[in-house]
Amino acid sequence: MISLQTKNTYSEIFELMKYIDRNDLNKIPEQVLVAIKENRNESYVPKIDLENINNSLSKDTLALYIWLYKTYMVKNKQEVQEINKILYDNENKKSIDVTSNIFNKKILDEKEEDKKDKELIVYKESFIKKLINKLKKIFDKSKR
Amino acid sequence: MENTFKYMKNKPQELDTILKMIEKLNIAKLNYSIQELQALNILVDEKRDENKRILVEARDYLNICDELLNARKYSSSKLRRLYNNSLEKREVDENINIDLSDLKSKIYTLADLSFKANKLTKWVCKRAEDIIIGENKENDSLKKVIKRLKLIYRSSNSESTKRLPVEDELYKLSKEVNSNDYKGWNDNIEAGISNENVIKAMYNDLCQIWNVENVLYEIKSQLNTELLKCLIQDNYNEFKNWGFHKDEKGMFVLVLDHKEIAERYGYHIPDLNRVLSDDLIEQIKKQNLQFEFSFTNSVRKNSLDRIKEKIDGKSFLQGYKTKLIDLLKEVNFDNYTENEYGLMLELYTLGKFLSVGTYKRIAQEYPDLEKKCQQLKELVSPSKDSKQDLSNINVKEYQTKYERDIKEQIEERLEKTRKIYIQYGSNLDINASIYALRKHMRDEFGISDIQIVKIDAGEQINDKGLLIDAGTLEGIEGFSKNYKGRKSINANVLKAQKSACGVLSQYGFDIPSKIVQYADTVISDERILMPRYGLNIIRYLTGKKLFDFANAKREDGTYLIETELTDDELKQYSTISSKSNTNVDLLSLCKKREEQIKNDIKEIKDNIHIIHSENGDKYVAVIDHMINCGAMISYSLGCDYYVSIASKQEDFATSSLDLYETDKNVPKATFTVNANPKKGDGKLPKELLDYCEQLRDEGENDVLKMVTVNGKNDEKPFIKPTGDMVVFGGPKTPHLFVTLKEALDDDIDIKEEIMYELTDRLEAKVMKKDEREDVIKKSIEQWKSINAQTLSKMILSDTVLTLNDVESQGRMINSIIKEKEREENDITSN
Numbered sequence: 018m019i020s021l022q023t024k025n026t027y028s029e030i031f032e033l034m035k036y037i038d039r040n041d042l043n044k045i046p047e048q049v050l051v052a053i054k055e056n057r058n059e060s061y062v063p064k065i066d067l068e069n070i071n072n073s074l075s076k077d078t079l080a081l082y083i084w085l086y087k088t089y090m091v092k093n094k095q096e097v098q099e100i101n102k103i104l105y106d107n108e109n110k111k112s113i114d115v116t117s118n119i120f121n122k123k124i125l126d127e128k129e130e131d132k133k134d135k136e137l138i139v140y141k142e143s144f145i146k147k148l149i150n151k152l153k154k155i156f157d158k159s160k161r
Numbered sequence: 162m163e164n165t166f167k168y169m170k171n172k173p174q175e176l177d178t179i180l181k182m183i184e185k186l187n188i189a190k191l192n193y194s195i196q197e198l199q200a201l202n203i204l205v206d207e208k209r210d211e212n213k214r215i216l217v218e219a220r221d222y223l224n225i226c227d228e229l230l231n232a233r234k235y236s237s238s239k240l241r242r243l244y245n246n247s248l249e250k251r252e253v254d255e256n257i258n259i260d261l262s263d264l265k266s267k268i269y270t271l272a273d274l275s276f277k278a279n280k281l282t283k284w285v286c287k288r289a290e291d292i293i294i295g296e297n298k299e300n301d302s303l304k305k306v307i308k309r310l311k312l313i314y315r316s317s318n319s320e321s322t323k324r325l326p327v328e329d330e331l332y333k334l335s336k337e338v339n340s341n342d343y344k345g346w347n348d349n350i351e352a353g354i355s356n357e358n359v360i361k362a363m364y365n366d367l368c369q370i371w372n373v374e375n376v377l378y379e380i381k382s383q384l385n386t387e388l389l390k391c392l393i394q395d396n397y398n399e400f401k402n403w404g405f406h407k408d409e410k411g412m413f414v415l416v417l418d419h420k421e422i423a424e425r426y427g428y429h430i431p432d433l434n435r436v437l438s439d440d441l442i443e444q445i446k447k448q449n450l451q452f453e454f455s456f457t458n459s460v461r462k463n464s465l466d467r468i469k470e471k472i473d474g475k476s477f478l479q480g481y482k483t484k485l486i487d488l489l490k491e492v493n494f495d496n497y498t499e500n501e502y503g504l505m506l507e508l509y510t511l512g513k514f515l516s517v518g519t520y521k522r523i524a525q526e527y528p529d530l531e532k533k534c535q536q537l538k539e540l541v542s543p544s545k546d547s548k549q550d551l552s553n554i555n556v557k558e559y560q561t562k563y564e565r566d567i568k569e570q571i572e573e574r575l576e577k578t579r580k581i582y583i584q585y586g587s588n589l590d591i592n593a594s595i596y597a598l599r600k601h602m603r604d605e606f607g608i609s610d611i612q613i614v615k616i617d618a619g620e621q622i623n624d625k626g627l628l629i630d631a632g633t634l635e636g637i638e639g640f641s642k643n644y645k646g647r648k649s650i651n652a653n654v655l656k657a658q659k660s661a662c663g664v665l666s667q668y669g670f671d672i673p674s675k676i677v678q679y680a681d682t683v684i685s686d687e688r689i690l691m692p693r694y695g696l697n698i699i700r701y702l703t704g705k706k707l708f709d710f711a712n713a714k715r716e717d718g719t720y721l722i723e724t725e726l727t728d729d730e731l732k733q734y735s736t737i738s739s740k741s742n743t744n745v746d747l748l749s750l751c752k753k754r755e756e757q758i759k760n761d762i763k764e765i766k767d768n769i770h771i772i773h774s775e776n777g778d779k780y781v782a783v784i785d786h787m788i789n790c791g792a793m794i795s796y797s798l799g800c801d802y803y804v805s806i807a808s809k810q811e812d813f814a815t816s817s818l819d820l821y822e823t824d825k826n827v828p829k830a831t832f833t834v835n836a837n838p839k840k841g842d843g844k845l846p847k848e849l850l851d852y853c854e855q856l857r858d859e860g861e862n863d864v865l866k867m868v869t870v871n872g873k874n875d876e877k878p879f880i881k882p883t884g885d886m887v888v889f890g891g892p893k894t895p896h897l898f899v900t901l902k903e904a905l906d907d908d909i910d911i912k913e914e915i916m917y918e919l920t921d922r923l924e925a926k927v928m929k930k931d932e933r934e935d936v937i938k939k940s941i942e943q944w945k946s947i948n949a950q951t952l953s954k955m956i957l958s959d960t961v962l963t964l965n966d967v968e969s970q971g972r973m974i975n976s977i978i979k980e981k982e983r984e985e986n987d988i989t990s991n
Contacts, residue, residue, distance in 0.1 A: 039688065079956045
């Protein structure tokens, strides 16, 4: 069962294909094009804004296009390697970001915890002070 | 029915199996089923439960089909039959889900049930007859007797013709079988039984088969009548491609083409007047439901895609290929049974029969396959000449007997007449067919004086020469039949053929695969505006250059026919010689065409009108003369509609016919209106269609009227049922024109009047120059195609995509494709 999200992705790529140079498009095997055509959500016909392509299409669609491009349309191996490098770097960057996010979060958490501790100490001090003061007062009173 | 046909010698075992099935098709039940179906009125929703019950019962009666799965192997020797049946087998769902909640489901249900009824008729009743007759030529006498008996049977049941007394007729026949006309009759019959008794018994036995056949036909007709009602109610919304055509006997065939139902399939409707209502017949006569008409352009694309798919060997053949290769991997000549060899051979032959391209590819990928299949063939049907050396057999030589026969017929005819007839005009299909035939005759028989003779459409050929008729995609006449005393090569879409050269290729003539693929392609997109595009270029070429060009590839594997050519490539395939009188300078032709397109664009730009409507503005180009590919040019400029009015028409692109010539006192013109399929709903405005329909039906309106010249009153305007095209006169109806109802001033120009009438209906107004420029600019931007590399760079620079994002999309689409292949394997291996 293909999800609606995937079907919508195929609707978008199907529309995008209409703008691709025919010589490039002809390089994609027919069975792939047929799979896209047959599995798209026919009731969803997205409008493609070529000036603003990245915002008018979903990330999945853009990813599918890049897969189609590097699998079938690319002319030489070097270009495939370049694309793979970009994607790989993004992957790495993403995992570094994730790691650093976790790390940063930890520091933040610690700081937060620290802050709370400090607040608590302040509160405790104040309470103790209050208590001591109170006791002192009582003591003083009794002393009198 | 076990004791039937007991008087026959050599009664085939298969006959008993088939007769048992006929017995299971209980006549009483089937008759009951018809009565029920007659009460069916599927468009009445209140009766939904009742309708469902009737259809479920009808389905149950027809469900003996399941046993046909076992019967299929009996048809292995009848490949042609198997081929035809395989088209049905492919997509018929054996477990019909009867859901009558919407029109689409009703149509599916009726069509599927009709398939079942048809399958039973073909695979059981017709097959029974075939088995009795046998496949030996010596059985001609038996064939004749059965034919006579069928006539007697029909006449005894006929309501319209005079009924013949059965007893007398049978007696007459029993005497006739002793004559020379029925030579060999006695060889079929057990000794010691009188002819009179045999004929009587045979008649009674056959009647049981024919009774079942009749009832099945009736069931099919009832289902089709309901189906037709649904299709008409659907009004070409969902099921765009259906209608009627007449077969070679003038009988009407309801043709329904929808990929979700089955392969394009024709339902014979034997007695139209009895089956259909008067209003339907009226519509058919008016050609409102003519299949050929609806089977064009965008609607036709569905079918063409599928045919192309089949020719390229995708999807459908995928299953055969995989199955065959799996089987061959395991093949062991010692262990296999004859049936298993038969199955494998059948698959192979069927694959080849369907697609030469795929067959060649399989053969290239698996070189052992051809040899093994030849050996299997020998095992299944041992050749008389068993000493044949199998090691030298070439795949190209491997053909079915049917194909060989046809090829021999073509060779024989060419050798005798030395002529190829073609109709006026020249196109890729004709050019390729001519060269393929000439080359074949020269290389194989040393004959190099084959002449090309041009004839008019429908002109008789007295010497029974070979006619290449590529004018229509609807060539129901295959080569195997005599057509009006002549042989013609024509395409039969039902057999996945789409052009004359496709037919020739199938019969073993050498034609490049790309020509077969594109021979009948009509370019209907922006590529038509690219003079350098290979598919446009190939149409200028003939002879060896044509074949060389079709096979030519660039280093990156791109076929020249599928790309835009450089100057050098154009020069390479030009023929420029001072000695030749058939020079083709492709470079200058392209430049000329580029110039022409530039001028056409300018002219169309200047004639764009605007229509203000609730759904946004629409644009229509109105041109007062014929422009080559004008509609496509106007669409590329952003127009919604294209109106072309002409007082001269191109006569097969060779000379122009002055419409005033026949009667200069009556100003006449023709016009066409087309809708851009890529804009809006792709249809013409209702007001315009109503106006044109009224003019067609009544022959005139307040201003215009239709006229025909030279007594050709049967030529009618064409309004496409899908509502996207109107044609009043033109190449298909060259004697039909539009003129003024009443002669007005001499100054009145008929073209201007038509233009005024049409733009008035459309409420179209002339646009200002700056407005026009705006529309065109926007449209051109939209049409401009993007280079794939540029787009990938744009995406990668602005969006952060990871390797995983991209690869997971690839995995998803690959899994969908594999799933589809698995499903097809399941279908084909069942």
